[in-house]
Amino acid sequence: MGNPQTIWYNKEKNLVETIDQRFLPFQNRVVEIGSLDEARFAITDMIVRGAPLIGVTAAYGMYLAARNFSGDDFYLEMQRAADWLKSSRPTAVNLAFAVDEALSVISDRNTVLENTQLLFDYAENLKEREIEFSKNIGIHGLELIKAISKNKIGEPVQILTHCNAGRLACVELGTATAPIYLAHEAGIPIHVWVDETRPRNQGARLTAWELGEAGIPHTVIPDNAGGHLMQHQMVDLVIVGSDRTTLNGDVANKIGTYLKALAAADNCVPFYAALPSTTIDWNLNDGIAEIPIEQRDGREVWMMEGMLNNEVHEFRILPEKSPVANYGFDVTPARLVTGLITERGVCKATREGILELFPERSLKND
Numbered sequence: 335m336g337n338p339q340t341i342w343y344n345k346e347k348n349l350v351e352t353i354d355q356r357f358l359p360f361q362n363r364v365v366e367i368g369s370l371d372e373a374r375f376a377i378t379d380m381i382v383r384g385a386p387l388i389g390v391t392a393a394y395g396m397y398l399a400a401r402n403f404s405g406d407d408f409y410l411e412m413q414r415a416a417d418w419l420k421s422s423r424p425t426a427v428n429l430a431f432a433v434d435e436a437l438s439v440i441s442d443r444n445t446v447l448e449n450t451q452l453l454f455d456y457a458e459n460l461k462e463r464e465i466e467f468s469k470n471i472g473i474h475g476l477e478l479i480k481a482i483s484k485n486k487i488g489e490p491v492q493i494l495t496h497c498n499a500g501r502l503a504c505v506e507l508g509t510a511t512a513p514i515y516l517a518h519e520a521g522i523p524i525h526v527w528v529d530e531t532r533p534r535n536q537g538a539r540l541t542a543w544e545l546g547e548a549g550i551p552h553t554v555i556p557d558n559a560g561g562h563l564m565q566h567q568m569v570d571l572v573i574v575g576s577d578r579t580t581l582n583g584d585v586a587n588k589i590g591t592y593l594k595a596l597a598a599a600d601n602c603v604p605f606y607a608a609l610p611s612t613t614i615d616w617n618l619n620d621g622i623a624e625i626p627i628e629q630r631d632g633r634e635v636w637m638m639e640g641m642l643n644n645e646v647h648e649f650r651i652l653p654e655k656s657p658v659a660n661y662g663f664d665v666t667p668a669r670l671v672t673g674l675i676t677e678r679g680v681c682k683a684t685r686e687g688i689l690e691l692f693p694e695r696s697l698k699n700d
């Protein structure tokens with residue numbers, strides 16, 4: 335699989351490097367990030383994507399802003415860098431979390447050099463934390479898969495996932511895919527239905543690529559197929575990721591997730607969201623009203639990208655004069671979510687369930 339991590343600091347080059355996800359699965363390119371602007375561009379242009387990876391990239395962006403600082407007012411410059419990064423994508427809360435936490439590690443008692451080192455350490459530490467979170471999400475989610483597997487007598491557990499909440503969206507292992515990787519490693523027969531996830535096709539392009547690399551049986555399906563499969567008992571479990579989950583358990587995730595949750599509820603299929611605590615917005619209590627939903631360039635809807643004669647091409651797929659709308663995310667209300675798989679365990683998608691796992695947040699949220 336090559337480097338299992340999606341982002342790393344290259345000591346020889348003194349640069350951050352990441353996989354350029356815009357070219358997968360056609361080409362596996364590495365891109366260098368050497369400045370704040372390059373970090374922001376990586377996020378806006380979706381060279382990197384997925385809530386945890388966006389957060390880690392932003393943390394490195396803060397470090398690079400400090401490293402390249404040459405003005406008079408370090409603090410003001412870092413505040414500007416923070417605002418600039420935060421304005422890159424609105425929905426994934428990991429971004430604001432990482433930038434704010436990065437700001438909190440610097441102090442006016444330190445030299446610029448000391449603060450720069452602190453920001454580097456913070457980015458590396460966040461990266462390690464995300465790796466650990468993914469591992470623990472995997473361990474807790476694995477128990478759900480094991481329990482279903484007991485009743486399948488040698489048949490594979492059928493898991494449906496939407497978008498890419500795999501290692502490419504994180505640093506290693508992923509969120510929704512972490513239990514899948516661990517189940518596969520443990521020899522539990524599994525099969526994954528991969529929603530293609532229009533318009534950018536993160537499922538077809540990224541999740542399918544990842545699972546293929548890991549040798550995990552999977553089938554890519556058009557986004558509209560999930561309901562049919564569930565009606566015919568062809569899905570045992572849905573696991574999706576999240577870009578922002580509110581304290582009351584509402585789950586924002588890639589557009590189309592809500593429809594999968596509706597179909598799952600109608601067919602009594604358990605529907606779980608897997609997410610690290612860095613994806614929980616502790617300040618929000620109503621996802622539908624309060625989570626900002628990114629609207630992206632219509633080009634993603636009217637163009638399709640594909641491979642022809644070994645080259646990546648774009649194709650127009652609808653009439654030139656038809657307007658398009660491109661909402662990036664939707665919110666699945668907590669009542670449709672069977673549970674949340676977090677690094678501390680599985681809980682109900684309720685304020686009580688979340689705070690039971692994260693009691694240290696209780697005081698702050700009373």
Ligand SMILES: CSC[C@@H](O)[C@H](O)C(=O)COP(=O)(O)O
Nearest residue numbers: 383384385497498499575576588
């Ligand atoms: C682990 S990130 C949450 C995912 O499930 C999510 O839907 C996703 O892939 C992120 O969206 P993206 O627009 O690709 O950054």
